[in-house]
Amino acid sequence: xxxxxxxxxxxxxxxxxxxxxxxxxxxxxxxxxxxxxxxxxxxxxxxxxxxxxxxxxxxxxxxxxxxxxxxxxxxxxxxxxxxxxxxxxxxxxxxxxxxxxxxxxxxxxxxxxxxxxxxxxxxxxxxxxxxxxxxxxxxxxxxxxxxxxxxxxxxxxxxxxxxxxxxxxxxxxxxxxxxxxxxxxxxxxxxxxxxxxxxxxxxxxxxxxxxxxxxxxxxxxxxxxxxxxxxxxxxxxxxxxxxxxxxxxxxxxxxxxxxxxxxxxxxxxxxxxxxxxxxxxxxxxxxxxxxxxxxxxxxxxxxxxxxxxxxxxxxxxxxxxxxxxxxxxxxxxxxxxxxxxxxxxxxxxxxxxxxxxxxxxxxxxxxxxxxxxxxxxxxxxxxxxxxxxxxxxxxxxxxxxxxxxxxxxxxxxxxxxxxxxxx
Numbered sequence: 001x002x003x004x005x006x007x008x009x010x011x012x013x014x015x016x017x018x019x020x021x022x023x024x025x026x027x028x029x030x031x032x033x034x035x036x037x038x039x040x041x042x043x044x045x046x047x048x049x050x051x052x053x054x055x056x057x058x059x060x061x062x063x064x065x066x067x068x069x070x071x072x073x074x075x076x077x078x079x080x081x082x083x084x085x086x087x088x089x090x091x092x093x094x095x096x097x098x099x100x101x102x103x104x105x106x107x108x109x110x111x112x113x114x115x116x117x118x119x120x121x122x123x124x125x126x127x128x129x130x131x132x133x134x135x136x137x138x139x140x141x142x143x144x145x146x147x148x149x150x151x152x153x154x155x156x157x158x159x160x161x162x163x164x165x166x167x168x169x170x171x172x173x174x175x176x177x178x179x180x181x182x183x184x185x186x187x188x189x190x191x192x193x194x195x196x197x198x199x200x201x202x203x204x205x206x207x208x209x210x211x212x213x214x215x216x217x218x219x220x221x222x223x224x225x226x227x228x229x230x231x232x233x234x235x236x237x238x239x240x241x242x243x244x245x246x247x248x249x250x251x252x253x254x255x256x257x258x259x260x261x262x263x264x265x266x267x268x269x270x271x272x273x274x275x276x277x278x279x280x281x282x283x284x285x286x287x288x289x290x291x292x293x294x295x296x297x298x299x300x301x302x303x304x305x306x307x308x309x310x311x312x313x314x315x316x317x318x319x320x321x322x323x324x325x326x327x328x329x330x331x332x333x334x335x336x337x338x339x340x341x342x343x344x345x346x347x348x349x350x351x352x353x354x355x356x357x358x359x360x361x362x363x364x365x366x367x368x369x370x371x372x373x374x375x376x377x378x379x380x381x382x383x384x385x386x387x388x389x390x391x392x393x394x395x396x397x398x399x400x401x402x403x404x405x406x407x408x409x410x411x412x413x414x415x416x417x418x419x420x421x422x423x
Contacts, residue, residue, distance in 0.1 A: 034081075034123055037415035038408075041130055042078045049075040070133070077126040084119040091115060131407035134213060135265075135334060136247035141212035142179070142327050143204040148221060148240035155184050156196035157224040157363075158241045160386055162204065165218075167388030169206060179203040179320050180310050193229050203324065205248055212247050217399035219245040219360075226365035236366060240359065246327040247334075265330035273325070274298040275318075280309040295321045304328050360399070370395055375402040 034042075049071035052064055091112040095105050145162050147154035162181075169176035180203040191197055206215065222241045227234055249266045261267055280294040294309035295317040306324045308317040362371045363382060370385045371378050375398035384391035 034126065035412060037412050037419065038127055038130060041411065041415050042074055042081075042126055045071050045130070046075045046078050073129045074126075077122070077129040081119065081122045081126045084115060084122050088112060088115050088119065127408045127411075128404050130411050131404065132411075134216065136216075136330075137213040138210050139212045140205065140207045140209060140248040141215050142244075142246040142248045142324065143206065143215060143218070144244040144246065145199065145202040145204075146242045146244075147199065148242050151239070152198055152230075153224070153226075153228050153237055154239035154241060155198040155200065156192045156194075157222075157239055158202070159196040159199040160194070160224075161222060161241055161243065162199060162202045164386050164388050164392065165204060165215075168392055169204075169388075171388055174211060175207040177205040177207060178310075179205050179324065180308060182310070205323075207248070212245065214396075214400075215245050217396065217403050218243055221359040223359050223362045224365070225362060244328075244331075246324075246331045248327055249323065249330075265333045266326045268299065268322075268326055268329055272300050274300060277314065293317055297321045297325050299325060299329060302329060302332065304332070361395070372399050372402075375399055 049068060052068040052071070055061070055064055056068060091108045094100055094108040095112065097105075100108075143165055145158050147158040166176060166178075168174075180201060182200045182202065184198040184200040220243065222243060223238060224241070225236050225238050228237050231237065247265075262269075274297070276296045276298075278294045278296065293312055293314040294307065295314065296305065296307040298305045304325060306321045306328065308321040308324070311317045311320070360372065360374055362373065363385070364371070365382060368382045369378055369380055370382055370391070372395050375395075377395060377398040379385060379391045379395050381391055385395065386392075
């Protein structure tokens with residue numbers, strides 16, 4: 001699964017605000033260049049790629065082929081960037097040549113400006129290729145929704161966000177499956193004027209490979225500002241909804257990701273899990289009253305708890321609970337590794353990490369606006385966002401660009417640290 005193939009102007013501005021490393025300034029006939037640390041890393045990895053290709057030409061080894069595949073995007077991006085640099089140098093030489101025909105010089109100037117614009121994009125592509133690929137990038141994902149502060153309003157908006165991402169999946173043709181959709185106890189059948197239900201918790205599984213990479217920038221606290229139906233004085237209330245984006249273990253996965261392999265992030269020792277059965281709550285008639293189909297699992301070492309009751313079958317609830325438990329634990333292990341790596345790199349990552357407490361986005365109903373605070377992007381026509389239409393695409397792309405910018409900052413910091421140690 002691939003990401004969106006375009007970046008709009010507003011997203012480009014957001015990318016710049018995200019402190020993506022700036023290109024070195026250049027005069028009218030000079031080519032823009034990358035920060036030296038990035039260029040050095042790109043050339044080093046490309047040299048490694050060339051050596052691996054020579055080895056593969058004589059004998060095939062899976063480990064070497066895998067590494068070569070990882071480096072191929074760097075080698076390809078560097079080749080395109082160097083080709084553009086060469087074209088800029090040739091055009092600049094034509095312009096500076098006093099013997100050159102004036103008409104040809106004029107054409108060369110126009111081509112030079114176009115090539116300079118192109119090399120800016122190629123530089124960003126090369127920078128992005130140098131960032132480490134997320135370990136769960138190719139996995140399906142689970143989107144978990146929980147209302148935060150704000151009482152009933154927070155529950156209503158959690159339902160809106162659930163429907164928003166579900167509509168997005170339908171429009172893009174993603175395979176989405178509702179694992180859990182549970183209303184708050186005591187809320188009854190009440191709904192908002194917009195038809196929102198008082199959601200207690202929901203889990204949406206996006207089954208397409210690579211969906212984790214697409215949705216991972218959506219993790220965090222989503223804030224809503226609007227006037228509730230019950231507000232008589234017309235005051236704007238603020239509520240929040242927490243969204244977790246967890247990797248979902250793919251059923252047809254590689255051997256090294258086997259859930260039975262203790263080295264896998266998704267491995268959970270059954271002896272460490274307490275399993276309880278109980279009667280389901282809510283609507284369901286005799287099924288609720290007479291059968292213990294609901295499942296609660298607790299991972300004793302971490303205290304992670306998962307409960308499932310949406311299915312009438314206890315076995316299906318058990319399977320869903322195991323999937324959710326593995327995903328939560330795998331994500332915790334990944335977060336722990338990132339925190340440890342951040343400490344070793346002088347906390348380069350910690351400033352840019354998306355954690356569960358961050359307020360990443362605001363949905364302002366009165367101003368008909370959605371704002372992503374990380375990318376600094378405002379999108380008007382809020383209904384288009386909440387209905388999962390193209391405006392949501394724009395704001396999600398801007399958030400992903402911001403993530404890439406933080407990854408590039410990390411790479412530069414690492415290379416500069418290496419350079420200091422070498423001197």
